[in-house]
Amino acid sequence: MSIYEHYRPEERTFVDRVLQWQDEVQERYAPRLTDFLDPREQDMVRQIIGNHPDVGVFFSGGVEGSERQRALLVPPYFEPSIEDFEITAFEITYPAKFLTLTHPDLLGAMMGLGIKREKFGDIIVNDSLAHLIVAKEIADFVQMNLTQAGKASLSPVEISLEHLHLPEAVWDEQAGTVTSLRLDTVLAEVYNLSRGKVSTMIEHDRAKLNWKIVSQPSAEVKEGDYLSLRGSGRSKIVSIDGKTKRDKWRITYQIRK
Numbered sequence: 208m209s210i211y212e213h214y215r216p217e218e219r220t221f222v223d224r225v226l227q228w229q230d231e232v233q234e235r236y237a238p239r240l241t242d243f244l245d246p247r248e249q250d251m252v253r254q255i256i257g258n259h260p261d262v263g264v265f266f267s268g269g270v271e272g273s274e275r276q277r278a279l280l281v282p283p284y285f286e287p288s289i290e291d292f293e294i295t296a297f298e299i300t301y302p303a304k305f306l307t308l309t310h311p312d313l314l315g316a317m318m319g320l321g322i323k324r325e326k327f328g329d330i331i332v333n334d335s336l337a338h339l340i341v342a343k344e345i346a347d348f349v350q351m352n353l354t355q356a357g358k359a360s361l362s363p364v365e366i367s368l369e370h371l372h373l374p375e376a377v378w379d380e381q382a383g384t385v386t387s388l389r390l391d392t393v394l395a396e397v398y399n400l401s402r403g404k405v406s407t408m409i410e411h412d413r414a415k416l417n418w419k420i421v422s423q424p425s426a427e428v429k430e431g432d433y434l435s436l437r438g439s440g441r442s443k444i445v446s447i448d449g450k451t452k453r454d455k456w457r458i459t460y461q462i463r464k
Contacts, residue, residue: 214251215429217419221248225255232262232280240293242325242342243268243275247417247433252278268328269294269340270371275328277342289368294328295346296338296371297363299353303335306359313337316356322349331373338371339363377464380445384455388447390416390434391424397460398439405436413437440464 210226211219228239244252249266256264265287268276277292301308313330317339327349328340341349350363383396391409395402406424408414414421415435416428428434428444435441441463448457 210255213254215417218251218417221251222255225252228280229256229259229262232282236282238282238285238287238291239280240291241278241280242323243277243328244325245275245418245433247431249276249278250431252280256280267292267294269296269368270329270373272373272376273329273340274376275340277328293343294340294368295343296340296366296368297346297349297353298366298370299337299339300362300364301337301356301359306357308332308337308356308359312356312359313339316353316361317349320349320352329373331371338366340371378443378461379464380459380461382448382457382459384451384457386455388428388456389424390414390421390426390428393428393444393458394434394436396458397434397442397462398436400436400439408436 211222214222228241232239252264256262261283263281263283263285265279265281266276267279267289268274269292277294279287279291281287299308299313310330310332313332317327318324322345326342326345330340331338339349346365350365353363354361385392385396391402391406394400394405394409394414398405405414409424410422412420412422413436416426417433430444430447432444433441434444443461445459445461448459450456
């Protein structure tokens with residue numbers, strides 16, 4: 208059985224990349240650090256590397272519980288430390304008395320600087336300050352150029368990773384049945400919405416499947432997929448548990464609170 212059969216056609220390029228990283232570690236007998244990966248990509252790396260006798264894999268996003276993390280593929284002798292992940296953290300100060308800074312504001316500011324999404328990790332926004340996690344290789348550029356987000360003037364100050372803190376993510380696991388594994392049908396079940404409303408939202412680019420915008424309500428959902436619907440949060444398909452006597456699919460899923 209081909210390894211590609213376990214993944215979507217659009218994920219084959221990433222599968223090839225992981226296999227290339229694995230080969231590099233084997234051939235050079237040296238570690239290989241990736242950019243920041245989303246949780247779906249992290250799952251794929253774990254699945255592909257598996258219990259490989261000559262290649263191990265570790266992950267870090269700079270802080271416990273981070274969503275986006277860098278992977279470090281290593282030969283058997285290598286014992287990684289946090290420094291090996293080459294992650295820099297910034298505290299972003301701004302005039303909080305007069306302005307509100309949001310996650311989309313900071314994300315847009317970073318993208319506006321021409322920085323690729325895989326070069327920075329989680330964005331943590333609290334009441335009066337924000338934290339930004341980036342790859343070490345772009346840290347100087349970010350500190351010099353990230354001076355504005357929306358109407359807010361920013362002052363990035365590098366801080367120790369030890370000063371970062373993420374609220375613990377809580378996932379609520381539930382089970383249900385769906386008539387099909389279409390994206391609109393599954394999202395309607397997960398978020399307790401009408402299929403018609405969900406279909407319209409998908410067609411208006413308000414849904415994501417594995418962190419990619421999907422505009423086709425008929426897209427098929429598979430076990431292990433991550434889903435999101437704007438305004439409703441994130442979810443994950445834990446398992447697809449076969450069919451009922453009435454020919455409906457049983458699914459187990461988690462919703463992030």
